[in-house]
Amino acid sequence: MNNESSATQSDVSMLAAVQPLVDALAGTCLDPKRDQYANGSPRATRNPAIFTKGSAPRDVTAYAGSGATVKVTVAGDATELIDLCSMTENTILGLNDPWVKLKQMSYLLSRRPHYVTIRLGYELYYRVANRILRRFERIAGEGEYVINMRECTGSGAVELALHAAWRTAASPGRRRLASFRGGFHGTNLGGILVSDHQPERGSGRVLLERAANVEVFPVPRVDQVGELTEDALATLTTLERDGDQYFAVILEPVPWRNSVHVVPTVFLERLREICTRKSICLIFDELQSGFGYTGAISFGEVCGVTPDISVMGKGLTSGHGALAIMVARRVYGEHQSPFGFKSNSGSMLSLVAVDAVLDRLLGLEPEDAGALPAWLPRDLAAELEAGLLSTTYPQTVAMIDELFGELRLRFPSLAGPSTGLGLMRGLVMLGTDGRPSPHLAAEAARVCLAHGVHVRQADAAIFVKPCIVISQSEIDQALVGLTRTFEDVERLRMA
């Protein structure tokens, strides 16, 4: 179906079937149309000083949104922003996805437990776990993987993965871990120690500044004819030679901070082969690339290489709740308390959200397909039948291709190569010397907000990671905003 009529543009509160409830709340403090959070006491008014440094809300204030469109006020004036970074990488379904909201509403209106303590079970765990594991079983054997759904943040799930790999290491002598330049794996101790990406290196962290057993290797690349570079071959040689000392290799399949690079499949294949032979745990950190952004739930489905452990979060709930998961080969499924048992992991609404996101990306489970409400908008029902990954995803990728193609045409000396894969994309910014320029990419990411677009900087590229349901008119609007942005950047480049 055409992205232009994407079901995401429908607002749940406008659905006739939901209207009686909306009407019943009208005029009360529960009125969904009332701006309940705007007119607080003077103490609640904007005062950045009450927040820790850098965590205060920005001056651009979001107040509504749908799909890739965020309605914002800037210094009191209302305007619109096209979010090409899906609310900074979290919302694969864009803002206010009607299906996720309907499923959460249904849950809220039920008497089912909104929270289940860690000591009790609940059916939803099994349903969601089975749906995710089925995807992994497509690339490995049945029953090959187990899952942990008890973490809230990606950092927590990364730390759990590190623990699982460490605990299962083939011998106590294996203490080394391989990670890659520019990689980022979280903000807790485990995540920080295995990350190369450290904005303030050496400035002191919690308890430890660095871990001597973490080896950081160059980003794996191929040359222009598709052969592994010398650096990449040297990494494989080192792991082959010293493999008996390594318990794990952790990598992001799309390490976007490196100008949205994609780790070549040929490297992953060779790495997989070494890790299997040397019994090293291969960890895919799929916090950024998982759940739809590369056209599948897990990158293993895209590249055909199976990790021993995969870690996911963010897109998982599409921003409708905190949850992160670890999917691990059975042998890595053991961990020691307190790992893997976060006490605040019982938010059922997050699990409902994952279930709904799976419906949207893959299509409904057969038992639900025949029981959709008749009043559901036809577009949404059709999307739910087919699943967005098989229908909308290729169209959205094509729209991004066209957007980048047009920008390169309009700005031949500024807009360089297009990088990345699927919905994780980069457009390299070039200096007057024709070389990739992190400075200009940073400038583009800075000025774009003033032109109604949100992109981020990824080293020398602008980082574009749109929601899957972005529409053609939103892309057209983004083209206008990016054109103005690039005009500004060209002027800066000349200055």
Ligand SMILES: Cc1ncc(COP(=O)(O)O)c(C=O)c1O
């Ligand atoms: C690749 C990667 N791993 C781990 C994390 C940590 O996730 P969280 O911020 O949910 O703790 C992030 C966060 O941006 C990430 O990008």
